[in-house]
Amino acid sequence: MRTLALATAVMTLATAASAAEWKPAAGKSIDLGSFRGSAFYTVEKDGYRVVATLAAVNSGADRPQVIRLATTLKADQTVHLSIPGTIGADGNETTIAFKRSGDVVEVASAE
Numbered sequence: 413m414r415t416l417a418l419a420t421a422v423m424t425l426a427t428a429a430s431a432a433e434w435k436p437a438a439g440k441s442i443d444l445g446s447f448r449g450s451a452f453y454t455v456e457k458d459g460y461r462v463v464a465t466l467a468a469v470n471s472g473a474d475r476p477q478v479i480r481l482a483t484t485l486k487a488d489q490t491v492h493l494s495i496p497g498t499i500g501a502d503g504n505e506t507t508i509a510f511k512r513s514g515d516v517v518e519v520a521s522a523e
Contacts, residue, residue, distance in 0.1 A: 434453075434516075434517055434518065434519065436452075436453055436454055436455050436460075437452055437453075437454055438452060439451070439452050440452065440519055442464055442466055442508065442519070444466060444493070444494075444495045444506045444507075444508065445495060445506045446468060446469060446470070446471075446495060447466040447467065447468055447469065447479065447495050448466060448467065448469050449464065449465045449466030449467055450464070450465065451463060451464035451465075451481075451510070451519065453485075453510075453517050456484065458484060458486075459484040459485050459486045459487075459489075459512075460484065460485045460512055460517055461482065461483070461484045461485075462481070462482070462483050462484075462485060462491070462510045462517065463480065463481070463482045464480065464481045464482075464493060464510070465478065465479070465480045466478070466479050466480075467479075481493050483510070485510065485511075485512040485517065486512070487512060487513075487514060488512065488513060488514075489511075489512055490509050490510065490511040490512070491509070491510050492507050492508070492509050492510075493507065493508050493509075493510070494506065494507035494508075495507075507521070508520065508521055509521075
């Protein structure tokens with residue numbers, strides 16, 4: 413329950429700025445359907461380090477599943493984060509992309 417409360421607090425603190433306005437160390441809300449959380453990035457000497465942490469929502473578990481993506485983007489690189497669809501359902505995955513263009517990092521739906 414504490415993990416879910418922490419994930420909810422992180423989501424609440426995350427800003428709703430547009431992709432072009434995302435600044436280093438500022439939180440960005442991430443919604444991948446059954447997983448929600450936030451991401452931030454920092455400027456490092458070898459690239460822009462992006463960290464996204466998401467927790468399963470409505471899982472009914474006291475300790476929901478938590479996933480984390482940590483990657484360093486060089487100039488003009490993109491990384492995708494996807495959650496597979498439910499078995500027996502439509503099977504569609506939900507995907508977002510973290511894209512670095514020069515000194516700008518964007519988060520966008522990759523669908």
